[in-house]
Amino acid sequence: MSDLRFDNKVVVITGAGRGLGKAYALFYGSMGAKVLVNDNGCDLDGKNTNPQFADEVVATIKSKGGIAVANYDSVLNGDKIIGHAIKEFGRLDVLINNAGILRDKILAKLTEEDWDIVVKTHLYGTFSVTKAAWPIMRDQGYGRIVNTSSGSGLYGTLGQTNYAAAKAGIVGLTLTLAKEGERRNILCNVLVPVGASRMTETIMPPDVLTGIDPNNLTPILAVLTHESNKEYNGGIYECSGGFFSRVRWQRTEGVSLDLPVKISEVQKNWAKINDFSGKNEYPTGNADLFNKVQENLERLEQQ
Ligand code: NAD
Numbered sequence: 001m002s003d004l005r006f007d008n009k010v011v012v013i014t015g016a017g018r019g020l021g022k023a024y025a026l027f028y029g030s031m032g033a034k035v036l037v038n039d040n041g042c043d044l045d046g047k048n049t050n051p052q053f054a055d056e057v058v059a060t061i062k063s064k065g066g067i068a069v070a071n072y073d074s075v076l077n078g079d080k081i082i083g084h085a086i087k088e089f090g091r092l093d094v095l096i097n098n099a100g101i102l103r104d105k106i107l108a109k110l111t112e113e114d115w116d117i118v119v120k121t122h123l124y125g126t127f128s129v130t131k132a133a134w135p136i137m138r139d140q141g142y143g144r145i146v147n148t149s150s151g152s153g154l155y156g157t158l159g160q161t162n163y164a165a166a167k168a169g170i171v172g173l174t175l176t177l178a179k180e181g182e183r184r185n186i187l188c189n190v191l192v193p194v195g196a197s198r199m200t201e202t203i204m205p206p207d208v209l210t211g212i213d214p215n216n217l218t219p220i221l222a223v224l225t226h227e228s229n230k231e232y233n234g235g236i237y238e239c240s241g242g243f244f245s246r247v248r249w250q251r252t253e254g255v256s257l258d259l260p261v262k263i264s265e266v267q268k269n270w271a272k273i274n275d276f277s278g279k280n281e282y283p284t285g286n287a288d289l290f291n292k293v294q295e296n297l298e299r300l301e302q303q
Contacts, residue, residue, distance in 0.1 A: 004226040007032035010089040011225075012082065014038045014075045014129055015099025017053025019197030020148075023214035024096055024221060025068065029061030031222070035068040036085040037061070038075070038099065044198055046101040046117045075099045075125030082132035091140070094225045095133045097126040097147045097170075102199060104159045115162045122166035126173060134177075134186075143186035144225035147174045149236070151192060154247065171236060178234030179285075187233040189224050192247070193217050194240035212241045220244055234284075251288075253278040256296035258303075 006028055016025040017039025025037045037057045041050030054070035061068035069088045073080040075097070085092055101121050103114040126147050137143025152160045153167025170190065177188040194200065195214035204212075220239050224232060236247040255269040272278070283289065 003031070004222045004228065005032045006094070006222075006226070009033045009093040009227075010036070010085055010091050011094040011096070012036040012038065012085050012092060012129070012133070013096040013098060014081065014125065016096075017041055017057055019199065020193055020195045020214040020217060021096070021098040022053075022057050023195070023218060024098065025057050026060060027215070027218035027221070028094070029066035029068050030064060033067075033094070034089045035061060035066070036071050036081070036088065037068050038071040038073065038081050040072050040074050040099075042101065044101060045103055046121060074121075075129055076120060078125075078128030078130070078132040081129055082136070086136065092133055092136050093142065093144065095129065095137075095143070095145045096221065096225070097129055097145070099125055100148065100199075102160075102163060104163070106159050107161050110161060118162035119166045119169070122163070123169040123173070126170050130173075130177065134181075137181070137186045138184045141185050142227075143181065143184070144227075144229065145174075145177065145181075145186065145188040146191050146221060146224055147188065149174075149190045149192050151194070151238070154192060154236070175234050182233060187224070187229060189232065189234065190236040191217070191220070191224075192236060192238040216240075216242055248282050248284075250276065251281045251283050252276050253280065254292070256292065256299060259300060 011028045011033040013021050013025050013035065015021040016037040025035050029035045037054045039054040041053045042048055051070065051072045054072060058068040058070040071081055071084045082092065099121065101118060103118050105114060130145060147170050149170045150163065150167040151157065152164040153171055156164050174188050174190045181188055195212050195217055196209040197214065201209060217239055220237060223229060238245050238247055252273060252275055255272050257265045257269065
């Protein structure tokens with residue numbers, strides 16, 4: 001299998017001035033894409049702005065013969081970012097929502113402002129840029145979107161209620177868009193990365209940071225966002241340091257109880273409700289639960 005190229009494709013990457021997004025931008029730029037490098041250059045906590053980082057990435061792409069333009073808008077202004085890409089390149093094929101900040105504090109110390117700015121940057125930012133990109137992708141019948149979540153959003157992490165809530169929200173948003181976009185050939189997936197950046201450099205030792213070079217995340221982006229991907233949609237992919245895997249929900253076999261439900265019946269069946277060693281299921285939609293309800297109602301009717 002050969003490397004996947006993106007000639008004549010227009011790729012928008014948010015937060016691409018530093019860290020993981022920078023690696024993504026340099027990758028797409030080296031593979032023939034026209035890249036809009038978005039980054040407002042803020043501090044890790046979201047304060048201040050600086051155009052320098054997006055400029056540097058664009059300069060690097062251009063110095064290697066690639067095509068790129070810098071954009072300094074906040075992801076809260078998705079219209080401006082997508083409008084800029086369309087004005088510059090005339091189309092839009094791939095969107096990587098990646099920009100992010102941190103305000104880590106335990107809940108007792110977290111302020112409303114800490115909550116708002118983190119949820120807004122990650123979740124509203126992803127919504128805002130995607131909302132602007134969507135009609136373009138829908139009308140052309142083509143689009144590939146990757147949104148960025150985190151292990152915090154899937155599992156929770158101490159001191160990250162704001163970040164985890166936003167990152168879990170991005171999962172729900174993306175799984176819904178995967179369903180909405182399917183008929184229009186817009187495929188949406190979630191990346192759960194770990195990579196060396198200012199977000200991780202203070203919490204991981206140097207040898208680990210070397211092992212989680214963000215350049216090793218670009219191959220999965222290539223696979224998911226290339227036009228040859230016609231099938232993989234609504235996936236949640238954990239990737240880091242050369243490890244790649246897909247995550248899904250798992251439901252225990254559970255129990256269907258008689259109505260009205262008695263506390264004693266829930267207590268009696270508690271072990272089974274919690275038992276993942278039985279006949280597990282892997283639900284992919286609300287209908288799965290409604291089917292369970294239907295089955296139970298039919299069972300009760302026949303009693
Ligand atoms: P980073 O801080 O190195 O880069 C993020 C970039 O986003 C910065 O350059 C910043 O200026 C930009 N940005 C922030 N707010 C913005 C806004 N409102 N508008 C435009 N640009 C903005 O962080 P990173 O580690 O490269 O993280 C990239 C993404 O991956 C984030 O969404 C992060 O939550 C996620 N993530 C990272 C890790 C990791 O191990 N680094 C783990 C899980 C998830």
